[in-house]
Amino acid sequence: MRFQLRASILAGGAAIALLSAQPPAVAExxxxxxxxxxxxxxxxxxxxxxxxxxxxxxxxxxxxxxxxxxxxxxxxxxxxxxxxxxxxxxxxxxxxxxxxxxxxxxxxxxxxxxxxxxxxxxxxxxxxxxxxxxxxxxxxxxxxxxxxxTYWSAADILIQHVAKVSGGLKGKKITLVYHDSPYGKEPIPVLQDHAQKHGYIFEAIPVTHPGVEQKAAWLKIRQTRPDFVFLWGWGVMNSTAIKEAVAVGYPRNQMYGVWWAAAEPDVRPAGEDAKGYQGLALHPxxxxxxxxxxxxxxxxxxxxxxxxxxxxxxxxxxxxxxxxxxxxxxxxxxxxxxxxxxxxxxxxxxxxxxxxxxxxxxxxxxxxxxxxxxxxxxxxxxxxxKARIHQWDGQKWVFVSDWIEADxxxxxxxxxxxxxxxxxxxxxxxxxxx
Amino acid sequence: MIYRETGQFRTSYAEDQAIFRLRQDKIGIAVILAIAWVGIPLLADEYLLRAILIPFLILSVGAIGLNLLLGYCGQISLGTGAFMAIGAYAAYNLALRVPALPLLLDFFLAGLIAAAVGVLFGLPSLRIKGLYLAVATLAAQFFADWAFLRVPWFTNYTPSGSVTAPALDFFGWVVDTPLEKYWLCLAFACLTAILAKNLVRSRIGRSWMAIRDMDIAAEIIGIRPMTAKLSAFAVSSFVAGGAGVLWAFVHLGSWEPLAFSIDMSFRLLFMVIIGGMGSILGSFLGAAFITVLPIFLNQAPALVGIQLSTAMVSHLEFMIFGALIVLFLIWEPHGLARLWQIGKEKMRLWPFPY
CATH class of the missing domain: 3.40.50.2300 (Response regulator)
Known part of the structure; x- marks a missing residue:
């Protein structure tokens, strides 16, 4: 026991010494x-x-x-x-x-x-x-x-795009499924502003970190049947959301992810079912x-x-x-x-x-x-x-819009x-x- | 030989009741305090202060808070993170909405608010015990998570849900350099440690320990379980709330509810268990183990010159840290504080153990 004690004291001393040591500045x-x-x-x-x-x-x-x-x-x-x-x-x-x-x-x-x-x-x-x-x-x-x-630009671009593809948003329903953190909450003020301007019904459903449990959110979506679902997720939350959308039968081509929810790790786990899922693209x-x-x-x-x-x-x-x-x-x-x-x-x-x-x-x-x-x-x-919209065709991302600039x-x-x-x-x- | 009480006589009750009765202990604690107050500020760089020592001190305060409840009164709580959050958001809202109040009073009131909520969530402890109580206190955690995420009033309607602490201005003394922040945290840690130590030696602390050891026996000898348990919850939440204020205002500066999630509660629980239940020293040792060790493990390979990928280092950190927790609990289930006590016993006999 005494040895252990001494060893641990030494280790602790060494730890403090090492932590405070700074490497010498490298020239050039x-x-x-x-x-x-x-x-x-x-x-x-x-x-x-x-x-x-x-x-x-x-x-x-x-x-x-x-x-x-x-x-x-x-x-x-x-x-x-x-x-x-x-x-x-x-x-x-x-x-x-x-x-x-x-x-x-x-x-x-x-x-x-x-x-x-x-x-x-x-x-x-x-x-x-x-x-x-x-x-x-x-x-x-x-x-x-x-x-x-920024996310405000992202929300604005998404609204511009869906307004264009659906020919006006009056009376439409848009639901935001978001990561319950500052990241996910960022777009809400812009989406609310636009709801008044365009006359769509806006609803925001939070998903708690890390986002593997989303059953409740998607059951709600099955009930309300929004015209568009925006996904503001990150990490496993994105692929889980797509799988849950499949489970409740929500069409993937009415789902739009922000640029952090539109990459290969998000769609691949859902396999063939992710086909049609769309998202913002900052770049190809x-x-x-x-x-x-x-x-x-x-x-x-x-x-x-x-x-x-x-x-x-x-x-x-x-x-x-x-x-x-x-x-x-x-x-x-x-x-x-x-x-x-x-x-x-x-x-x-x-x-x-x-x-x-x-x-x-x-x-x-x-x-x-x-x-x-x-x-x-x-x-x-x-x-x-500026961003474009791209869509997952099961194998790769394909652009479905030109560059859209936020207002x-x-x-x-x-x-x-x-x-x-x-x-x-x-x-x-x-x-x-x- | 060095550490021995032979020849040290106590001639008054005051001497007999002192916290540190041995001369060696007194010298030891004086040296530690001197290092903490003078030595470290002279030697430490900004990284050591801001990334290691400040979080360590704040979490030590939090661990003392939980230790009062769990180690001394035997009430398991999984809601420490929640009480920290309540302290932090209470202080934020008081500073925001009642700007006339001095910041120190804000902190104190925030502690009181945390204590009040703590008492509320401590009520089930009057009926249920042990693991069932742990589940009941878990409710506090989920309630706090929910309230600060969903009730926008608490976060002053900020769109992102992230709030920013005001400048730390104590009657004209603006705490902004790392060193000042360190001293502030150190002052709070010392104050909490002294208060906690004296509290557990007093009538109220003894009643907590009686409840912890056997609540029925305690009741029979005239201790009221309600007062004892609820006061433990109140004091513990007050201290935890104070730690939350420091964590938010001094360490993070800007925070979201995730900073006080269930992870925080678990970390504090591990600190108390690994450090030693029913020991103030153990709270500090546990906090050091849980906060400093992972950071050290993360940097150790690079420091000894081994080049590993970032992912590998991070996975190794988790594995070694987990293994160490298990090993420590097998070697010494009573925690690091008990190890220290055993060390002291050995030292008394050194160099002629029998």
């Missing part, structure tokens, strides 16, 4: 922190995204020797989609190397928690296609960058873009791929690639603006605010067809708010009002934009 590299979840209920969706990011960064390091001649050092930290572990990861990684360039937590809950912390630490928070919707107002949320679209799936060729050539041919070769080009994999590309483009812009090679969070924020992806630049990067041009400004941190004239005042309320609550003086 930028530090890319990556919060991932490769375990837990959300792993099926977290893994392809994380692989996309890791592969793109590895490819840039191998092909170009990093960004602007500086190597990128990537370190992953497992959050398990839990807010407290996410905060721990953030604290662990933020000061490593020359300082973290930016964080992407891939979780609305962690985003909310980090939104309070990033202005103090001066590190940008890139939340591509998620996060707080009002953070699109860059004057109040100076460190948040919800690039490519597929591995035949120039960037994928480079990833396969420089990373997978060298045997350094993060995942399986055949998973390259899946929806969430591509989203990871785009997420990493946007972050590195912000770094590149920051390098250009500051003249420094090794940039830190504050520099990268400047890079984000001046981030502009023109069609030529997209082609240069090998992303032609994957992303649409975007321009971030001090006022607008979203950059672009800025409706959304912008709403974003500004919500941001102003936040600024008032937190005593923030909004930045003045040129």
């Amino acid at each position: 590299s930028i530090f890319y922190p990556h919060l991932v979840y490769r375990s837990g209920a959300y792993a099926p969706n977290g893994i392809p995204f994380a692989n996309g990011v890791a592969d793109y960064v590895a490819m840039i390091n191998a092909r170009d020797g990093g960004v602007g001649g500086v190597k990128i050092e990537l370190e992953e930290c497992e959050t398990g989609y839990a807010t407290d572990r996410g905060v721990e990861c953030y604290e662990r990684l933020k000061t490593k190397g020359p300082g973290a360039i930016a964080f992407s937590p891939l979780s609305t809950g962690i985003t909310f928690a980090l939104t309070e912390k990033v202005p103090i630490d001066k590190i940008p928070l890139q939340t591509m296609g998620y996060g707080r919707s009002e953070s699109a107002d860059g004057r109040v949320f100076q460190w948040n960058f919800p690039l490519l679209g 799936a597929g591995a035949d873009y120039p960037v994928h060729k480079d990833i396969l050539k420089y990373v997978y041919d060298a045997g350094k791929g993060a995942g399986k070769r055949e998973e390259v080009g899946e929806v969430l994999y591509n989203r990871g690639v785009i997420d990493a590309m946007l972050k590195l483009e912000a770094v590149r812009t920051a390098q250009k603006l500051t003249g420094k090679k090794v940039v830190n969070g504050a520099d990268v924020r400047l890079g984000y605010e001046n981030l502009e992806l023109t069609a030529e630049r997209i082609k240069e990067l090998g992303f032609e067809g994957l992303v649409t041009p975007l321009k971030v400004s001090c006022r607008d941190h979203e950059g672009a708010r 800025t004239s409706y959304l912008r005042p709403k974003v500004e009002a919500a941001a102003a309320a936040y600024a008032k609550e937190k005593n923030i003086t909004p930045a003045t934009c040129p």
